[in-house]
Amino acid sequence: MTNATLRLTELSHGGGCGCKIAPSVLSEMLASMPAAQPFANLMVGTETADDAAVWRLNDQQALIATTDFFMPIVDDPYDFGRIAATNALSDVYAMGGTPIMALAIVGMPINTLPVEVIGRILAGGASICAEAGIPVAGGHSIDSPEPIYGLVALGLAHPDTIKRNRDARDGDVLILGKPLGVGVLGSAMKKGLLDADGYAQMIATTTRLNRPGPALAALDGVHALTDVTGFGLLGHLLELCRGAGLEAQVSASALPLIPAAIPFARDGIGPGAIGRNLASCGDAVQFDSGVETWQRSLMADAQTSGGLLVACAPEAVENVLAIFRQGGFGEAAVIGRMAQGPAQVKVTA
Template structure:
């Protein structure tokens, strides 16, 4: 049984398109937010953050998606790493998680569901985060993820609205997960490099960003590098410049793109960002890779983080443009 054949989309590529989502939640925030709510819906950050007693902030998030690979254990590991990433992307430490499982119990064996949960548990153990139960429903399409609660220092958060002009942009995982996963869904061909990237926790990258003094970051998931960078630049009131030659890609990503394995989510990402994009003579294929819908991608940090590549910089705001693509001046 191939899990990906039971899903209409794969991983974070199955997200509701960003433009549609923003329209849906547009009226759900505003004056009623308490002073203790440090991060809410306003800028579409990675998780909610609430200040509690004794100089502590609680970070809360939930993330789940359809199968991105056929191996149930790997899917569980990927989904858990992806859910935990939202806490790391805020500069927090996960302290407890609960499972979210939707399963077609009449079509797929429950033993396979147990493997999914085992994969999630193993990655949560690696993160030092206990999994304390969860919730399950009978569903025609399998879905799995976690709701995760973490803690953070409210004075040392990583937020997507704290970027300033003049700082570099660092990316902590290579791109290309989306096109490789699309190829896997279509052909069954597994990319070990993509699986390894997706199950890698963003814990060490977040710790390095905080140690380097960063205050602005986001993780790169279903809206692609361009989509998440657009949100960061818009929230921070700056323009971002990306050097396409500096962006790292997983082995085989360009070949998968050339073979046509591009998800609908990736194309919707590019369509959403294009009105705010100054791309010059950059080719469409390059833009699709930059908009590629990632699952459990890396962190995009405003600031230089030792050990990770710098892919661009933040610049003063340019009217109507959130992202410029072109080599940074030397």
């Protein structure tokens, strides 16, 4: 395979956040882990389904630590690096923090990928870190059968503004910062169906840093914050519901969608992660009869470098939307609300 014909996506069995282990399987795996010992300064650990771990350094600072990596979702090595880095830094923003440093995680098939291609992947990731104002200060690499790239990301926040995904309240409004459809577009690309405009839409959303996170976390009325990635909107919304012991009510027609993804979703094109995510949700997600199959698929679509999901008081909605729009997230939209009820998601047309 020459550099001219090399397709990164052909070197791996999955791509992007679609590589994630299904939520139900992950729960079974983690169930056998011994209970963590209590640490006074560990503000967020494995006891919740949050985006990152948080350690209180002092009364003014909390350290946010996370890691994220995956196999290629696109064939262009530079774009792959950019997407993976944006996705990894998102978990810091989703906790309400500001990134300060990153470490690279690199696994590459050295005998298959030319060194210059690997260098382009690393350069793409470094470019996003530079955009975020942080260094790639080190990392670790291995020779692996499939290409893998990502980051360990570290950030800081005030302890009082750390936002967990379990603190949504009855009556909170749900706002999604980025449109859905990344996994569907990735599948269309692998099938050779995605044109240049569709690819541009995909890259534009997956390389957009979720920088509004700290401003949202500091805003009065914002109670819970997470980002939508491999488990799809439904899976991550269920994490909010279970953490808070509340029901989410979502309108399918209100969801922001990547325009290029809609016709592919209507044609049934999408990653295998859609079926796994829907199966993992089980009876905890209830669809009205008017919600079409393609809409259900987009709600379960594995989002690589997806948007922030905010649960806020009704009086904070305009301020939340203003922060999103000022940050370049004009697609941000109100998609539903939290209400009293069992920990489940109800979707209306």
